[in-house]
Amino acid sequence: MDKHSLEVIEYYRILEILKNKCHTPMCREILSTFSPSSDFELIKDSIKETDEAKDFINNEGGLSFSSYQDMEDIIKKVKVRSVLSGEELSKVKENLSLFEEIRREFEENKLRYPYLYRSASKLKKFTDLRKEIERCIDEEGNVKDDASSELKSIRKRIRNLRQKIIEKLESLFALSTYKNMISDHVITVRNGRYVIPIKRDFISYFPSIVQDTSGSGKTLFVEPQFIVQKNNELIELKGKEEQEVKRVLTALSNRVSDRINDIETAVSIVGFLDFTFLKGRVSNEWDCVSPVFVEKKKVRIEEGRHPLLEKEKVVPISLEIGENFRVLIITGPNTGGKTVTLKTIGLFVALAQSGFHVPAKHFETGIFNEILADIGEEQSIEQSLSTFSSHMKHIVRILERCDDKSLVLLDELGAGTDPEEGAAIAQAITEYLLKKKSIVAIATHYPRLKEFAYKVEEVENCSVGFDPETLKPTYKLHIGIPGESHALTIATHLGIEKEVIEKAREILGEEHLAKEVIINKMKRDQTIIEKDKLSIEATKREIEERKEELEKLLNEIKEKRKEFLLNAKKEALKIIEDTRKRMEELLKNIPKERKVVLEEKKELEKEEEKIAEEIVSQEKKIVIDWDEIEIGDLVWIEKFGKQGIVLNKDEEEKKVQIQIGTMRVILPFEDITRKITEVEEIPDEEGKVELPTPETLPMKIDLHGKTVDEALVKLDKYLDSASLAGFPFVYIHHGVGTGILRKAIHDFLKTNPHVQRYTTDPENGGVTIVYLK
Known part of the structure; x- marks a missing residue:
């Protein structure tokens, strides 16, 4: 995107501020080269990542990146096969621990934060390398004794030898012979060798090698002759120690080098996650919302605040460009908020397309x-360009690059030159941008552009509020109303002679004053409309909340009803089971009064039948849901004791039109007990066939799509069952088609002994109504 434009809307200033909130240098590097994207998939994923980071912070307490150690120089050293120091390896270990902690954190929460897990899952495991560094290097970066058995042995010998040297030197302090020669009872080290301080005057009396001299020259630090060999041995052991330490560091550096690609990837991922969590933290700090992206080129801000202004003092703005108009002309007094509005529009779009949330109620x-x-x-002093020329230079660039996928923001368009010519140029530029179908916001003082907005459908006026009493802007936007400069009002309050003000009004003329009156009335009207709108929105929200509460209550009632019926059925079945057990127990222990037992058995059987009937009765009372009922369904109407076909549904009244024989009725849907589906006659265990009843047999048969032979066989069987069930009439669905199936069915009906007469349904030529004998 255009860098100059991002600069003037303060996008880069925001990024600079955010750099101070980064925990890692990689995050700061990302911000240094960052710019908005126009790839929808990338933007969508970035916003999802920000959403999850914000949720993670609010739910899990965030993710700490403060323990990260900068590895840029370490990685460079490893790549050229340099040996890392103990301190550098300690930093590597700290980072490996961080990598593992991050991976483990998202492994445990991968279902809740899938987008963040997608990045964290790419972190490799470094357990072996981390443990090896921990085994060899302590917290201060020193190589531990246990790094190798050889190093442990060498250091033990060094400690023993050092102790012997110190003991021998301390023995000199106890000898009276050297009492006056030794300047201080202190053992120190010079040039890697243990020495004691001797007064210069006694050096000839003390067999030794001078290793150093004090600042005054009066004291010499000497190595007594009898410990020279011991010091030599100590220096030799220290040389071996250094060699072994270097070997350990080299081995560890090589292991780090073997994993350097994985480590670089991990560093990059941690930088990205730091950046993503920065976006989440900023969303909380700025009280932001996640932007909503739409296919149409538009911008809608509801109570938006520029992030660089104090939240407590800034007046939120609300506007929409691109839905009903594509160009917004913003007018009003200086310092009224026109420029801030332009910057807010541009900054919100830039931040959203960068994956950030924006400080607004809705965007x-x-x-x-x-x-x-x-x-x-x-x-531009260097280029001798005036304000007008400088603006025109940028306008040229904008007009060359703009199209129907561009957002154009112009401040004081055409200013800095002759007002008439400037206004003409401003209008011409606006018309050109309209032709290019860009989304445009323009801040101006020119009346010509205000009038232009009234003449062109795709252009709308907008004014920034101003309080004539306090002479201060309110910063509130008024869409649909042009702004005023309030120059005469301000001049009057500042004490300009009344005569001068009146003359100015005279020069402006009645037409201009009439416009001011109209505009003021429009503003008052809009204030009333906005208050009404707020009241309506509040009422709407209250209704929606009440609706949700009622729907929730209705669902709870339905669930409780189902639960009650289920419990009742279970209780009834339990009673039946208990009854059976009682009967079986009695039969096992039949007394002599067999007649009494048999009578009690009959009573129990009657009780069982009664309970079973109650269960059936409860099931019949169950009302099916409204959404389960479909036009054409065959249903059972308990109050009529008959079947019917659903012809129509009234969504508002929740009523259904049902065909019951030749009668059509409109009933509340609660009167429908259940839906009836076509069933086959199934022999019972004794080979008998259950007789069909009006409750079990459908009063319609669907033969649509079947061959003539298949249809007639099925119809013959169905008519037998319908006659046995005592149906006065039935419905045959055969469809319209070519008419062959309908003709065959009608021919069959003419000779069927169960048929009294038949007729085609007057409202559906694909259905025949058959009246039975």
């Missing part, structure tokens, strides 16, 4: 390929 935008802005007063 909706299309994806723009370009954000093109000319904002602020600029002069």
Whole structure:
């Protein structure tokens, strides 16, 4: 995107501020080269990552990156096969621990935060390398004794030898012979060798090698002759120690080198996650919302706040461009908020397309390929360009690059030159941008552009609020109303002579004053409309909340009803089971009064039948849901004791029109007990066939799509069952088609002994109504 435009809308200033909130240098590096994207998939994923980071912070307490150690120089050393120091290896170990902690954290929460896990899952495991460094290097970066058996042995010998040397030197302090020669009872080290301080005057009396001299020259630090060999041995052991330490460090460095690609990847991932969690933290700090992206090129801001302004003092703005109009002309007094509005529009779009949340109650935008802005007063002394020339230079660039996927923001368009010519140029530029179908916001003082907005359907006026009493802007936007400069009002309050003010009004003329009156009335009307709108929105929200509560209550009632019926059925079945057990127990222990037992058995059987009937009765009372009922369904109407076919549904009244024989009725859907599906006659265990009843046999048969032979066989069987069930009439669905199946069915009905007469349904030629004998 255009860098100058991003600069003037303060996008880069925001990024600079955010750098101070980064925990890692990689995050700062990302911000240094960052810019908005126009790739929808990338933007969508980035917003999802920000959403999850914010949720993670709010739910899990965030993710700490403060323990990360900068590895840029370490990675460079490893790549050229340099040996890392103990301190550098300690930093590597700290970072490996961080990598593992991050991976483990998201492994445990991968279902809750899938987008963040997608990145964290790419972190490799470094357990073996981390443990080896921990085994060999301590917290201060020193190589441990246990790094190798050889090093452990060498250091033990060094400690023993050092102790012997110190003991021998301390024995000199106890001898009276050397009492006056030794300047202080202190053992120190010079040139890697243990020495004691001797007064210069006694050096000839003390067999030794001078290793150093004090600042005054009066004291010599000497190595007594009798410990020279011991010091030599100690230096030799230290040389071996250094060699072994270097070997350990080299081995560890090589192991780090073997994993350097994985480590670099991990560093990059941690930088990315630090950046993503920065976006989540900023969303909380700025009280942001996740942007909504739409296909249409538009911008809608609801109570948006520029992030660089104090939240407590800033007046939120609400506007929409691109839905009903594509160009917004913003007018009003200086310092009224026109420029801030332009910057807020551009900044919100840029931040959203960078994967950030925006500080607003709601923000909706299309994806723009370009954000093109000319904002602020600029002069170029080096190029001898005036304010007008500087603006025009940027306008040229904007007009060359703009198209129907561009957001264009222009501040004081046409200013800095002759007002008439400037206004003409401003209008011409606006018309050109309209032709290019860009989404445009323009801040201006020109009346010509205000009038232009009234004449062109795709252009709308907008004014920034101003309080004439306090002479201060309110910063509130009024869409649909042009702004005023309030120059005469301000001049009057500042004490300009009344005569001068009146003359100015005279020069402006009645037409101009009439416009001011109209505009003021429009503002008052809009204030009333906005209050009404807020009241309506509040009422709407209250209704929606009440609706949700009622729906929730209704669902709870339905669930409780189902639960009650289920419990009742279980209780009834339990009673039946207990009854059976009682009967079986009695039969096992039949007394002599057999007649009494048999009578009690009959009573129990009657009780069982009664309970079973109650269960059936409860099932019949169950009302099916409204959404389960479909036009054409065959249903059972308990109050009529008959079947019917659903012809129509009234969504508002929740009523159904049902055909019951030749009668059509409209009933509440609660009167429908259940749906009836076509069933086959199934022999019972004794080979008998259950007789069909009006409750079990459908009063319609669907033969649509069957061959003539198949249809007639099925119809013959169905008519037998319908006659046995005592149906006065039935419905045959055969469809319209070519008419062959309908003709065959009608011919069959003419000779069927169960048929009294038949007729085609007057409202559906694909159905025949058959009246039975």
